[in-house]
Amino acid sequence: MKYVILIHSNPDPWGHPAERYTPEGRVLPPEQHEEMSREFDALLAEITASGEFVAAEALGDPAAATLYAWTPQGHLATDGPYAEAKEHLAGLFLVDCATRERAEELAARFTGPGSVVELRPVMWPGGEDA
Template sequence: MKYLIMIWHNPKSREIWESFSDAERAEGWRAYAALDESLIASGEMVISEALADPSQGRRLPATEGQSLATDGPFPEAKEQLAGFYLVDCESFERALEIAAQVPEASLGLVEVRPVLAMNGPDM
């Protein structure tokens, strides 16, 4: 089954990252690289991506059949989606094990959700 592991950031986590030395930041990137390699080797990786800052996005609300792009950020929220892993693994428990390896998990900024099958019995 597929699971989306969402990695969030907020002003406090950005402050922590910015306070790191170059060596500490490099260690953080190495942790992500190791997780990527492990998921690729196990066959559980579908895709993993980091996202640009929300200010670089656009929202497309439809009004009377027409879309109008508006600049971001969009929700009035402290936390913003920073990146994600889409994994295909045997169970929710395994997805949680994978998510626990994401560096932001120690800050409580990682969320795991099952992906619904759009053509399966759930629909």
Template sequence: MKYVLLIHSSPQPWGHPTGDTVPEHQALPKAERERLNSAFDKLLAELQANGELLGGEALGDPALSKLYRYTGRPVVTDGPYSESKEHLAGFFLIDVDTPERADEVAQVFAGPGETIELRPLHVF
């Protein structure tokens, strides 16, 4: 079962892990930040070792993106959504055996001040 983990986070400043650049994460005690970062690094290593991690990328500055909408003809506007303080910062593509495993992975990805969207891929 393939899923994409969409990482919605503050776009500035960019960094990995994204939690290091989020005020809510920075406000945590150092030991808690280190615990969360360690759990995330451990999970990434586990996903890579067992073949569940198919890939992932950080996305560029949202100020450089454009939206393409069709309203009788294609219309291009600056994007993504200026009214939001969070933007799609990146994604990871995973292939796991069960929805429960996908939930386990997403819970480790979720951190203070971030939103993780777990979405199954559409099977054609």
């Protein structure tokens, strides 16, 4: 079953890895960031070796986004970000796991200082959740 792991964060300034730019992450010592980086690399190696890794992308600054909305008069384009919320979508991972429990275990491991991780099943054609 495929799941998307959405990483929401509020880095200021915007940058990757996001945890280095959040208020919570900026107060951590360099040694802790290095350890977190090693743990992240190990997680990626694990899910790649297991075949669970499908794809991943880090996203650029929300201020560089263009939003498109439907109106009866036609499509309307506006500059981003979409919401005035503090958190924005920083990146995503697509994983293919045998169970939801495994996907939940992986999603929890993607959390970092100043981030919130959302796990969501991927919809297949026909509207059924994976």
